[in-house]
Amino acid sequence: MIRETSYDEVFDAQTHFRLIMDSMARPGKLNVLNGVAIQPPDSLNRASALIGLGLLNADVSFFVARNATAITTYFTVNTASRPAPAAEADFLFLHGNDSPQHLDAAKPGTLTYPDTNAFVIIDVASISLHPDQTTEPRLQLTLSGPGVNGQQTVFVAGLNEALLTTLRDKNAEYPLGIDTILTDQNDQILCIPRSNRFVVGGL
Amino acid sequence: MIPTFKKFDTQFNFAFIDENTKREIRRKLLKAICIPGYQVPYSSPEMPIARGWGTGGLHVTLSVIGKDDRFKIIDQGSDASVNACNLRDFVHRVTHCRVTFDTHEATLIQTRHRIPEEQLNDGQILVFQVPQPEPLRAVERYETKTREMHGEADYARMWVSLYEAFVRYGDIMQGAGYPVMVNGRHIMSPSPIPRWDVPNLNQSDCLYLFGAGREKRLYAVPPHTDVVPLEFEDVKFRIEQFSGIRCSMSGTGGAFMDELYNDLGDFRHVINDSDFLDKLVERKTRPQQWSNKYLQEVLDEMNANTDPQP
Known part of the structure; x- marks a missing residue:
């Protein structure tokens, strides 16, 4: 059990929120969340942990897919948020190589209150705007929609394509859907709000 | 500091x-x-x-x-x-x-x-x-109903209200807060x-x-x-025109104007945006304005009607 003492819940949370909001308003724009020496448990990217520390509190619940005991304790201790099953949680912390069952179960909201959906944070290996930075197999994602000026292409390594297929199915009935944040091991984040459409190409 | x-x-x-x-x-x-x-x-x-x-x-x-x-x-x-x-x-x-x-x-x-x-x-x-x-409050008073209307993208009554305004007054009347x-x-x-x-x-x-x-x-x-x-095929959205009107402080147009009245009931026009006006008057520069077709029409008309200054 790790109590994060170096995390400043006023100024760090504000700084990171602004970066998350910037990425959410401009899908395809990568931002880096760092500047704090936190020690998240295994199977949780540092950027994912910072999103949790910045947005979770006692009013919302979360679900963790991998290394659930350690990460659940981590978030409970540091944010006072509570764990919940995937179908009820407000935030889902998934891994890029997971099967899509948890994402499939996530809340899409209702037509009268589409804002009651879940945020899904997915840990992947790397995200980049250029195809030449990694040698791992990676997916080419072409985003379009509100926030994107025309189209924006990003390359993601360590992401199961079945997750994207499920995400597209979940987001088919806009304004219902899931708002997704991908985080990588270099502390970068990429947002895919439900208003955006994406095309997947292998590379 | x-x-x-x-x-x-x-x-x-x-x-x-x-x-x-x-x-x-x-x-x-x-x-x-x-x-x-x-x-x-x-x-x-x-x-x-x-x-x-x-x-x-x-x-x-x-x-x-x-x-x-x-x-x-x-x-x-x-x-x-x-x-x-x-x-x-x-x-x-x-x-x-x-x-x-x-x-x-x-x-x-x-x-x-x-x-x-x-x-x-x-x-x-x-x-x-x-x-x-x-935006639907004028046509539906209950929040539960307007939520459903938004959820189902059921905007028929909004369109009807715009149409009725046109039938009654000859124009869509919303001046501020245009849907x-x-x-x-x-x-x-x-x-x-x-x-x-x-x-x-x-x-x-x-x-x-x-x-x-x-x-x-x-x-x-x-x-x-x-x-x-929101507009119809034959009744288009228009912005305020301020045709031939110049700001009394900067002498220029192409910006949203205020009417300032004095005690005698006379009025003069002044550019509404105070920072824009300050830059025009004090720094003698015109800041980069937004580009949209409506504003462009207004600016084109203003430039066409500008008399060469002696």
């Missing part, structure tokens, strides 16, 4: 609102960005001013503001009116962040009922104070900005956030989003 804000030196939290509530507002803002034009309910906590006097804008501003922001606030285009001055003093007192009148220099701008005349860039956020967020369709899905009230400003919401570089404190709703228009004023 403005002292930096130090925690525990003051009896209130940085930016006044407590961290739990800020988190709630931040989550709701993210949802609002994900569903452009949809009104997200939020807590609308107590502020030191009454709800309906700019609390929604303040909630948004105080939830996103940081120590490095340069804050500007305008009320009907003016940096110097009562609402703007008081809220600026308040935000400065609770954050100690830099404040400015310069539209270009500001990173975070709160506004009441205007979009600045100068074009905003992708590093800037514009926060609107909204009195009535529900717009956002991202082809949600009808949104752009807050009571004049028609002049409405085209600037479309495909902008900056992020627009809306806070309605009394009605407890947040909504947003992300950058590069389609925002289309």
Whole structure:
């Protein structure tokens, strides 16, 4: 059990929120969340942990897919948020190589209150705007929609394509859907709000 | 030199609102960005001013503001009116962040009922104070019903009301707060900005956030989003024309004008945006304005009618 003492819940949370909001308003724009020496448990990217520390509190619940005991304790201790099953949680912390069952179960909201959906944070290996930075197999994602000026292409390594297929199915009935944040091991984040459409190409 | 804000030196939290509530507002803002034009309910906590006097804008501003922001606030285009001055003093007192009148220099701008005349860039956020967020309220009084109408994209009654206005008065009469369709899905009230400003919401570089404190709703228009004023094939949206009118202080046109009356009942026109006017008069430069086809028509007409000055 790790109590994060170096995390400043006023100024760090504000700084990171602004970066998350910037990425959410401009899908395809990568931002880096760092500047704090936190020690998240295994199977949780540092950027994912910072999103949790910045947005979770006692009013919302979360679900963790991998290394659930350690990460659940981590978030409970540091944010006072509570764990919940995937179908009820407000935030889902998934891994890029997971099967899509948890994402499939996530809340899409209702037509009268589409804002009651879940945020899904997915840990992947790397995200980049250029195809030449990694040698791992990676997916080419072409985003379009509100926030994107025309189209924006990003390359993601360590992401199961079945997750994207499920995400597209979940987001088919806009304004219902899931708002997704991908985080990588270099502390970068990429947002895919439900208003955006994406095309997947292998590379 | 403005002292930096130090925690525990003051009896209130940085930016006044407590961290739990800020988190709630931040989550709701993210949802609002994900569903452009949809009104997200939020807590609308107590502020030191009454709800309906700019609390929604303040909630948004105080939830996103940081120590490095340069804050500007305008009320009907003016940096110097009562609402703007008081809220600026308040935000400065609770954050100690830099404040400015310069539209270009500001990173975070709160506004009441205007979009600045100068074009905003992708590093800037514009926060609107909204009195009535529900564009359908005039045609349906119950919130449960309007929620269903938005959910089902059932906007027939809105179209009928615009048509009826045309039949009765010969024109669509909404002057301020002209309803717009956002991202082809949600009808949104752009807050009571004049028609002049409405085209600037479309495909902008900056992020627009809306806070309605009394009605407890947040909504947003992300950058590069389609925002289309409602219009018919044969009855088009128009902006205010100010045909042949020049500002009495700067001698130019092509900006939204105020009519100032004197005791004799005479009036003169002055550019409404105080920072834009200051730049025209004091620095003798015309800042980069928004580019949209409606404004372009006005500027073309103005330039065609300009007599060569002796």
